[in-house]
Amino acid sequence: MSSTGHISRVARxxxxxxxxxxxxxxxxxxxxxxAGDDDADMWVTTIAGNALAQASFGKPISRKxxxxxxxxxxxxxxxxxxxxxxxVSVARLRVFGSYQRExxxxxxxxxxxxxxxxxxxxxxxxxxxxxxxxxxxxRFNSYLDELFWPETELRQILKNRSAAINxxxxxxDLLTDRVRxxxxxxxxxxxxxxxxxxRAFG
Numbered sequence: 001m002s003s004t005g006h007i008s009r010v011a012r013x014x015x016x017x018x019x020x021x022x023x024x025x026x027x028x029x030x031x032x033x034x035a036g037d038d039d040a041d042m043w044v045t046t047i048a049g050n051a052l053a054q055a056s057f058g059k060p061i062s063r064k065x066x067x068x069x070x071x072x073x074x075x076x077x078x079x080x081x082x083x084x085x086x087x088v089s090v091a092r093l094r095v096f097g098s099y100q101r102e103x104x105x106x107x108x109x110x111x112x113x114x115x116x117x118x119x120x121x122x123x124x125x126x127x128x129x130x131x132x133x134x135x136x137x138x139r140f141n142s143y144l145d146e147l148f149w150p151e152t153e154l155r156q157i158l159k160n161r162s163a164a165i166n167x168x169x170x171x172x173d174l175l176t177d178r179v180r181x182x183x184x185x186x187x188x189x190x191x192x193x194x195x196x197x198x199r200a201f202g
Contacts, residue, residue, distance in 0.1 A: 060106035061164050066099055069110055069165055070182060076158055077183045081191035087132045088150045089194040090158070091117035093183040100178045109164045113172045116151055117185065117194035 026032040035042035061069075077090040097111035098104045120128040126147075133140070133149040140146040151169075159165050172179055185191045 060108055061110075063102075063105040063107060066107050066110050066164070069162060070095065070099070072160070073110075073112065073158060073165065074183050076160060078188055078190060080154065080157060081185060081188060081194075084192060086150065086154070087119050087128050088154055089117045089119060089185060089191065090154065090183060091115040091185050091194065091196075092181060093158075094172065094179045094181050096172050096176055096179045100180060109166050111172075112158075112165060112167050112182075113179065114155065114158065114167050114169050116154065116169065117196055119192065119194050121195050 023032060027034075033044060033046050035044045073093065077093060080086065081089045092113075092115040094113040095110065096113060097109075098107050099110045118125050118129075129147055129150055133146045136149060136153075138149065140149065145152075155167050159167055185194060
């Protein structure tokens, strides 16, 4: 979720009028939508917008390489979920897109849906997230960046700087029915308890 000002800074657009024109164009194209009725100056990316942002323009990868990346991704999820220092967990990972088509080789990337679960209960969640983000020593551009840092960090760890792994928190069931679960926390005996999964966007 971003404000008009944040979008203009990221896109390096000078002037509120130019930023609004760009937002209107992205909204008309189906890449952005208002975050809600309460705040007209907040925007979220749609599924199409996330797909555009995550589009890989790197070198294609073989299916053998994709299989290795998926196996390593699952191992990182298991390691993360067994670590008591985090305040979130990987609730579920599902693959979709071209990786689900055995006839596609090479592939452009591996598309992965991530469902996140919080470890603190709902009453303690906000305070625990704030303390965790503050303890990271990072400087955040906004309050939202601070609140979402545990989830941002998790995505970074799972991705492991791989240009061939695209992670979304959108509900991919709205996109396709060709999905496959590669990790579920309830099947991982080494995972620490979590208080239910949620999608951050979708």
